[in-house]
Every structure is written in C-alpha cells, then in structure tokens.
C-alpha cells in the first residue's frame with residue numbers, strides 16, 4: 001500500500017463527474033488499498049477516488065473502526081427522512097459545516113471482486129455514504145452546508 005496525495009478544494013479535479021469503473025482488476029484494488037491507507041493516515045471516515053486524483057466512481061467509508069465498506073459504481077436506491085449533521089472533508093481541511101442529509105439510505109454497488117452489494121444505513125453512516133457519493137459528481141459538502149466554520153473552534 002502507498003499513501004497518496006489528497007486533492008484539496010480549489011483543484012478542478014474535485015469538480016468533475018467521475019466515470020464508471022469498467023473493469024475491476026488489480027489496478028483498481030491497489031487504488032482502493034491506497035485510498036484506505038490515505039484515509040486512515042488523515043483520520044478520515046470516508047474517501048472517494050477523485051480525492052486521490054482518480055476520476056472513477058468508487059469510494060469507501062469507515063464510520064466504525066474496522067468496518068470498511070468499499071463501493072464501486074454506487075447507485076442510491078432509496079433515501080428517507082432528513083437530518084442535519086456536522087461534516088468535514090479531507091479535501092477541505094480545517095473546516096466543518098452542517099449539512100442536511102437523508103436519515104436513511106439504501107445504496108447498491110460492486111465490491112472489489114465485482115460482486116453486487118446492497119447496504120442500508122442510518123444516521124452518520126447514511127451521511128457518510130451521501131457525502132462520498134457526492135464526490136463522484138463533483139459535489140462538495142461545502143456546496144450544501146450552512147454554518148461553515150473552523151474545526152478548531154469545536
């Protein structure tokens with residue numbers, strides 16, 4: 001595994017729509033391994049491929065330590081409810097903001113072996129899925145947040 005550089009806000013890379021992964025091969029799995037290492041090195045709870053400069057539709061979340069969920073070509077199937085939660089982003093260092101998200105989400109995608117998987121999540125895990133999925137369409141949480149502020153002040 002290798003640490004990758006995190007693309008930060010202001011770079012056009014974060015504003016582009018990512019393309020589908022057409023073949024899940026060792027190259028893709030290596031990128032996922034690197035994303036995990038990078039996410040953990042910066043104490044993130046999620047990371048999307050464009051954040052390491054890879055314009056492909058895949059991300060991972062690790063809301064509970066050790067519970068890593070990788071999703072390739074994700075597709076949201078259902079969303080319900082509404083919650084306002086504080087979010088931060090490895091690509092927007094030093095800030096947090098409050099964002100409205102669904103309280104329940106059902107999302108499908110492929111795992112690193114190409115198997116279709118479906119996840120249901122509530123609360124902060126649902127928030128994390130939505131946040132990372134937005135990255136694949138060039139959307140950052142700061143586009144939707146109210147009360148963006150320094151993380152240090154918390």
Ligand code: CO
Pocket residue numbers: 088089090091131132135
């Ligand atoms: Co982010």
